[in-house]
Amino acid sequence: MEDDDRCSSSNPGGIGQEEEDEDGKVLRFLDSLDSYLTLLDALSSTLRQGWFELASARHSMGSSRISSVLLDQKVQSAATTFQVRKSIDGSPSESHPSFAISKWASSRNGKCSFRELEVSRVQKTSKNSELRHRGSSNFYDTTEEHDLTINASSTISDSDVQKERSKSLSVFGTLVSPKLRGAQVSFETALDAIVEIANIRSSMLSAFTQLQQEMKKDLG
C-alpha cells in the first residue's frame, strides 16, 4: 500500500493512464460480448422467419419441389461472397480479421461491382471505449453501408440483383411461391447479421486476448 502511494505520487499520470487503458479494454470486451449476444438473438429471429417462409412455400408448392435433391450440382460460383481484411485495434501487434460481404456480385460480363456492409464501430481504432447506446436491438443502427465500384460504369443495378435472385430461385422451378421469395430475402438478411457477428466475434476475441495479457502482466 505504501509502495503504491509512493508510486502514485511519483508518477500519478502514468498509473492513471494504465488503469484507464485497462478499463477501456474491459469495456470494449464487455461491449462486444453484449453485441455478440444481441446479434445472435436477432439472427435467431431472422432465421425463424426464413424457416417459416420456407415451410409455407413447401406447403403451397409441394414437398417434392423444395428439396435438397433439386440443389444444383453443376459447376457454379457463389454469387454472394465475403472479403477478409486485417483490422488493427490499438497496437499493430493486435490485429484481427474483419469481414465484409459482397451480395449478388455479377462477373458474367466482366464488370465487378459490390456493396459492402461494414461495422464501423468494430473497425474504429479508438483509444477511448464508449459505453454502447442501450437502445433498440436493431443492429442496423451500428452499420454503415458503402457502395464501392471498380470503375465508373460498373454500378450494381436492381435489375442485375433481380436476375441473380431469379437464377437462384429457378432451381425450384419457373413459377415459385412468393413465400419462397420472402424466404430468400430473410436469408439474405441473415447473411448481413452473420457478417456483423463474425466481426464482433473477431473483435471480442482480440479484446479477450489483450485482457488475458494484462492479467498475466499484473500477476507476473
Next chain:
Amino acid sequence: MAGRTQIPTKNSALIAMIADEDTVTGFLLAGVGNVDLRRKTNYLIVDSKTTVKAIEDAFKEFTAREDIAVVLISQYIASMIRFLVDSYNKPVPAILEIPSKDHPYDPAHDSVLSRVRYLFSAESVASGRR
C-alpha cells in the same frame, strides 16, 4: 493469439455451411452456394443418416480450405463434434454456431463464449485479488 497469427487477406471468399436441409436451402437461395470443378460443394446437409465421421471430415475440410472465410455450423451439430470445434483456434475461417429449427441457440454451449467465460470465473477473480 489473434495478433501473432497471420491473417490472410481474401477476396471472393466463400461461406461454408454444416446444417440441416432447410438452413442450407435457405442460404443457397441467398446465393452462397458454390460447386467447384471437382464437384466439391461448400456445404454439408446433415440429416439423421449423416455420421459423426462425415461431419468431422467436412469440418476439417472446410477449416483447411483457403477459399472459405466463415464456417456456419448449427449448434446442435457442433455439439456432436464439440472437441474439434473447441480446439479450433485460427482466426480465419471464423466458426459461427447458429441455431436450428429444432434447437434454439444456447449461449452456454457456444465455443467462443466458453473460451471467454474464464474471465468471469471465480478462479480468475481470486487470482486477480491476490
